[in-house]
Amino acid sequence: MVSFKNHKHNLSRLDEMAKMITHRGPDDEGYALFDEEHSNYRIYFGKDTPKDVVDSNLKFAPKNRYQYQGERFSVGLAHRRLSIVDLTSTGHQPMCDESGRYWIVFNGEIYNFEEIRKELKEIGYSFFSTCDTEVILKSYMAWGKECQNKFNGMWAIVIWDNQERRLWVSRDRFGIKPMYYMFHDDFFIVCSEIKAILPILKLLPNTKEFYAYLLDGPSESHPETFFKDVYRFPNGCSATYSTKEKKKSLFFENYWELRPLDFDNSAFSSKRLREYAEEYYFLLEDAVKKRLRADVKVGCALSGGLDSSSITYVANKLREEAGIDEKIITFSNIYGELNEKYCDESDFIDKVVDFLGVESHRAMPRNKDILAMNDKGIWYGENCNDKLNIAPFNTFKICSDIGLKVALDGQGADEQLGGYGRFWNNYFSATSKLKFDYWTSMLRKPISLRDAISFAFFSREYFESKDIRVMMEYQKRISRILDREYRLSRNVFKKDNYFTNVNKAFNWSINNSVKRLLRIMDFNSMAFSVETRQPFMDYRLIKFLNNLPSVYKLHMGWSKYIARIAFSDKLPHEIVWRKDKQGWPMPLKEWVKGDIGTVISREIQRSAFLNEILNRHKIKFDDYSSITLRLYFRLYNITRVGFMFFNNREGLNI
Numbered sequence: 001m002v003s004f005k006n007h008k009h010n011l012s013r014l015d016e017m018a019k020m021i022t023h024r025g026p027d028d029e030g031y032a033l034f035d036e037e038h039s040n041y042r043i044y045f046g047k048d049t050p051k052d053v054v055d056s057n058l059k060f061a062p063k064n065r066y067q068y069q070g071e072r073f074s075v076g077l078a079h080r081r082l083s084i085v086d087l088t089s090t091g092h093q094p095m096c097d098e099s100g101r102y103w104i105v106f107n108g109e110i111y112n113f114e115e116i117r118k119e120l121k122e123i124g125y126s127f128f129s130t131c132d133t134e135v136i137l138k139s140y141m142a143w144g145k146e147c148q149n150k151f152n153g154m155w156a157i158v159i160w161d162n163q164e165r166r167l168w169v170s171r172d173r174f175g176i177k178p179m180y181y182m183f184h185d186d187f188f189i190v191c192s193e194i195k196a197i198l199p200i201l202k203l204l205p206n207t208k209e210f211y212a213y214l215l216d217g218p219s220e221s222h223p224e225t226f227f228k229d230v231y232r233f234p235n236g237c238s239a240t241y242s243t244k245e246k247k248k249s250l251f252f253e254n255y256w257e258l259r260p261l262d263f264d265n266s267a268f269s270s271k272r273l274r275e276y277a278e279e280y281y282f283l284l285e286d287a288v289k290k291r292l293r294a295d296v297k298v299g300c301a302l303s304g305g306l307d308s309s310s311i312t313y314v315a316n317k318l319r320e321e322a323g324i325d326e327k328i329i330t331f332s333n334i335y336g337e338l339n340e341k342y343c344d345e346s347d348f349i350d351k352v353v354d355f356l357g358v359e360s361h362r363a364m365p366r367n368k369d370i371l372a373m374n375d376k377g378i379w380y381g382e383n384c385n386d387k388l389n390i391a392p393f394n395t396f397k398i399c400s401d402i403g404l405k406v407a408l409d410g411q412g413a414d415e416q417l418g419g420y421g422r423f424w425n426n427y428f429s430a431t432s433k434l435k436f437d438y439w440t441s442m443l444r445k446p447i448s449l450r451d452a453i454s455f456a457f458f459s460r461e462y463f464e465s466k467d468i469r470v471m472m473e474y475q476k477r478i479s480r481i482l483d484r485e486y487r488l489s490r491n492v493f494k495k496d497n498y499f500t501n502v503n504k505a506f507n508w509s510i511n512n513s514v515k516r517l518l519r520i521m522d523f524n525s526m527a528f529s530v531e532t533r534q535p536f537m538d539y540r541l542i543k544f545l546n547n548l549p550s551v552y553k554l555h556m557g558w559s560k561y562i563a564r565i566a567f568s569d570k571l572p573h574e575i576v577w578r579k580d581k582q583g584w585p586m587p588l589k590e591w592v593k594g595d596i597g598t599v600i601s602r603e604i605q606r607s608a609f610l611n612e613i614l615n616r617h618k619i620k621f622d623d624y625s626s627i628t629l630r631l632y633f634r635l636y637n638i639t640r641v642g643f644m645f646f647n648n649r650e651g652l653n654i
Helices: 007-011 014-019 113-122 132-150 207-216 270-291 306-321 338-343 346-356 367-381 391-402 413-417 422-430 436-444 449-457 468-479 484-489 502-511 514-526 539-546 561-566 588-593 595-606 608-616 629-646
Strands: 028-035 040-045 073-081 102-110 153-161 166-171 180-184 187-191 237-242 251-254 298-301 329-333 359-363 406-408 531-533
Touching (some): 007 073, 014 028, 014 073, 073 102, 102 132, 113 132, 132 153, 207 484, 207 608, 270 306, 270 539, 270 561, 306 346, 306 413, 329 346, 329 391, 346 359, 359 391, 367 391, 367 514, 367 595, 367 629, 413 539, 413 561, 422 502, 588 595, 588 629
Parallel strands (some): 298 329, 298 406, 329 359, 406 531
Antiparallel strands (some): 028 040, 028 073, 153 166, 180 187
């Protein structure tokens, strides 16, 4: 953070701000204060700073417990560390170079740091650590802001130039790692989580975003949040801020943009399919290989679908090739109760586990814990899911229970390879001439004639809505509250892109909808101090698939066709050619019928926070039993956000 006025008030509470995100880094903490006028600095430790850090001879090693002293210090850096690579004191942050001019705080991982370090050594740079943080710092010193183009990873980076009195801030290409910023009268702050601001400022609700959430669900594709004047730092961007400038603003620069394929009318070729499948496997294997780099245990999320099974296969194979005797560890969220069997993936998980011989850990959330888990998901995530936050939260709780600090998962594959049913819409509506064999294949393969017809005209999801009239009515009521500019910035009404070609729809998903899932993964995993890594979000693989004709992704009624071909001889047939994969399935209808539904309905009806938002524009739902489950859970989640962040949080058990 950078304080403008009242330095003592803000910087004296820097340790309290860091404490709010202890879950992101329980292994170490550090602080640095800077005197802008004289370019002096002081560094401090906290109660979680290891003794070997304090006792080291590092230039950035703190010697005194954090205590703000003197009005001349107006810039402060704070960091909480989750030790993944280089577990020694040399990985401590804030970190500086040998001269003390450049300082860095960094959240994330740069997977190709070993290759970049080798390149830096060749041009004369030396290193005192084996961690990726120092590689980032030296890369910035060598190449300036262009260094971010060399990184393959996920990151939120802040570098302070103590000589030029300038901050440089960068976020990864796809927004895998969160970062927020805020300008206030007496400070500017950049942080990993919004709750870090709470010790120094009472935040106000951004009512527009709540209306947009009711209308269109959660979004990560635009700047605004649930909190007034707190903004998402855009992905694929960097920015500079100079304390020499009187104007309090950030100058953003895009360094990465993923554009859709200009044409998408290539004819299918079996020969090219084999070539593309080999390239696909090579890129995925290398993405997994780089994401296995860690000095701690690494495991794989396993849902029983093709994506997670592919990652598990590759990770296990790489371990065997490296001569590691232990099989890869997998973890899964399951449902085993009789009335929840339809969303239980255990049988498919069993097939993969037995086939690969990997270690399997599973857990089933108990009904009595459902709402408490959802509350914790909202608190740690500072946002809401479309439904309840149970499956991802319980999944990463398993990691914590078995001692995993790094987890690989399959996010991003569905968005690139057509894993969602809505993409068949694009296939049928945007293809001018459909051959007879494609139509007949729909009858033989996963897509039924009924689905094909519905997709050809509109969304299957739309046809299967609980009550179309209710859906349309509440959309009409809420949409008129939001001005056109705001709707466009949030991509409201553009989510499905029904009438564009397939590759453009895939491109839109990577640039927009996948961000929500990435946020869910990050906040739920970090709630348990577990780092998630997504091989399918490797920018090289994304670039390859983005420029691949869609006929190799959706083909003969099959989604993810190229991926199925690539793994057809590597995984069980039942997994590769599975037709009914579900994404984070939950028995929501069963839960709502019982005590859980009673509690939710009561909370919706009595929430003063929710009623204030709805009554402001005279939005009223006469019968909560008639609304869709999706809207039902959105209303409930708003009540919990209001309680946790905008009401008195006394007694909150998080």
